[in-house]
Amino acid sequence: NAGVTQTPKFRILKIGQSMTLQCTQDMNHNYMYWYRQDPGMGLKLIYYSVGAGITDKGEVPNGYNVSRSTTEDFPLRLELAAPSQTSVYFCASQGAWWGDTQYFGPGTRLTVL
Amino acid sequence: QKEVEQNSGPLSVPEGAIASLNCTYSDRGSQSFFWYRQYSGKSPELIMFIYSNGDKEDGRFTAQLNKASQYVSLLIRDSQPSDSATYLCAVKGTGNQFYFGTGTSLTVIP
Numbered sequence: 358n359a360g361v362t363q364t365p366k367f368r369i370l371k372i373g374q375s376m377t378l379q380c381t382q383d384m385n386h387n388y389m390y391w392y393r394q395d396p397g398m399g400l401k402l403i404y405y406s407v408g409a410g411i412t413d414k415g416e417v418p419n420g421y422n423v424s425r426s427t428t429e430d431f432p433l434r435l436e437l438a439a440p441s442q443t444s445v446y447f448c449a450s451q452g453a454w455w456g457d458t459q460y461f462g463p464g465t466r467l468t469v470l
Numbered sequence: 471q472k473e474v475e476q477n478s479g480p481l482s483v484p485e486g487a488i489a490s491l492n493c494t495y496s497d498r499g500s501q502s503f504f505w506y507r508q509y510s511g512k513s514p515e516l517i518m519f520i521y522s523n524g525d526k527e528d529g530r531f532t533a534q535l536n537k538a539s540q541y542v543s544l545l546i547r548d549s550q551p552s553d554s555a556t557y558l559c560a561v562k563g564t565g566n567q568f569y570f571g572t573g574t575s576l577t578v579i580p
Contacts, residue, residue: 399570459560
């Protein structure tokens with residue numbers, strides 16, 4: 358049982374490049390989330406999904422896109438990378454019970470130069 | 471806008487002392503409350519959760535919730551150097567979104 362996995366662990370992009378951050382969970386959770394965490398700051402929600410085929414914007418969605426074709430996978434797409442997207446990205450999943458907590462992946466550290 | 475506020479610290483306590491971490495939230499409809507610990511360069515990991523007013527104890531950790539005052543706290547007894555980390559307060563409302571505070575940095579001095 359791997360929990361939530363994310364790839365890659367580290368990535369350096371040039372301005373204007375695109376990439377996809379991968380997130381997979383094996384807990385059969387319906388809910389999945391993408392956060393970014395800037396140095397010394399809390400977690401800001403980018404996008405979330407309540408089930409396959411259903412996604413919604415969070416607090417900071419601009420510059421990102423998501424899709425949810427399966428329960429297990431929730432990739433985050435960065436189009437036209439900008440230095441402001443330099444951050445650590447965390448994926449999380451959560452069960453359906455109202456009291457369930459979120460379980461986090463190990464994170465992807467992204468630098469845009 | 472739903473807000474979760476924490477004192478960013480840093481909070482320093484000597485080894486063996488009690489560390490007290492505080493969190494306030496703005497949404498009165500919030501139903502569940504979570505404390506996460508985050509070591510530098512690592513992902514958040516759950517320490518405690520609490521749903522009902524009062525205290526909940528788990529080993530050296532005690533979470534306290536006061537919904538009337540919109541206040542949740544975490545006490546760490548017999549603090550150890552390994553407790554040095556950033557502690558994130560998270561609040562879940564009637565939907566499925568979590569709202570995180572910016573975290574309190576704790577240093578336990580040997």
